[in-house]
Amino acid sequence: xxxxxxxxxxxxxxxxxxxxxxxxxxxxxxxxxxxxxxxxxxxxxxxxxxxxxxxxxxxxxxxxxxxxxxxxxxxxxxxxxxxxxxxxxxxxxxxxxxxxxxxxxxxxxxxxxx
Amino acid sequence: xxxxxxxxxxxxxxxxxxxxxxxxxxxxxxxxxxxxxxxxxxxxxxxxxxxxxxxxxxxxxxxxxxxxxxxxxxxxxxxxxxxxxxxxxxxxxxxxxxxxxxxxxxxxxxxxx
Numbered sequence: 001x002x003x004x005x006x007x008x009x010x011x012x013x014x015x016x017x018x019x020x021x022x023x024x025x026x027x028x029x030x031x032x033x034x035x036x037x038x039x040x041x042x043x044x045x046x047x048x049x050x051x052x053x054x055x056x057x058x059x060x061x062x063x064x065x066x067x068x069x070x071x072x073x074x075x076x077x078x079x080x081x082x083x084x085x086x087x088x089x090x091x092x093x094x095x096x097x098x099x100x101x102x103x104x105x106x107x108x109x110x111x112x113x114x
Numbered sequence: 115x116x117x118x119x120x121x122x123x124x125x126x127x128x129x130x131x132x133x134x135x136x137x138x139x140x141x142x143x144x145x146x147x148x149x150x151x152x153x154x155x156x157x158x159x160x161x162x163x164x165x166x167x168x169x170x171x172x173x174x175x176x177x178x179x180x181x182x183x184x185x186x187x188x189x190x191x192x193x194x195x196x197x198x199x200x201x202x203x204x205x206x207x208x209x210x211x212x213x214x215x216x217x218x219x220x221x222x223x224x225x226x227x
Contacts, residue, residue: 042218058214
């Protein structure tokens, strides 16, 4: 099976803009989680979607949002970008909701906000 | 907040040596997972150990779990230059929200040829 794919791989935006990142999970996986990784805060959970429903949300402002489509592909959107949003954004997929099993991570999208 | 905390933060060894990384966590868990991340890339799952297991092996990896001390260790034997990466432990809060892993800050391992 193909692995988790994320597009784009690199993105440069300026403050105030908005951005949409995409994640395609492994075929058959219905859960998609998003994480933000920065040098200062490490890996932090953003949200998880399962069967098009947000199941869990981390402690991020409302500027961060996401959705999941019927084919399990997911997008996350960040509006009104701030310099601190520069990070590696990782998505992970799993056959089931929750983390009782391993998570399969994509290569990430490197977002730089200028 | 961080659930797992790895120790040491950085580790430098020679090829062929063993590398041991430790992870401590705060609350009860269902399982604990270890992941590897090569520089700036995605995470790769290494091993999952359940709360009722004490030790698990996978190739050159050995993971132990001590739930009474809320700690885990990852041992990489006969290290290779290709093992150079950051290693993270991750947990889910027992009885807490599902769907997210809580990661430690990681141990950065450098294996010199």
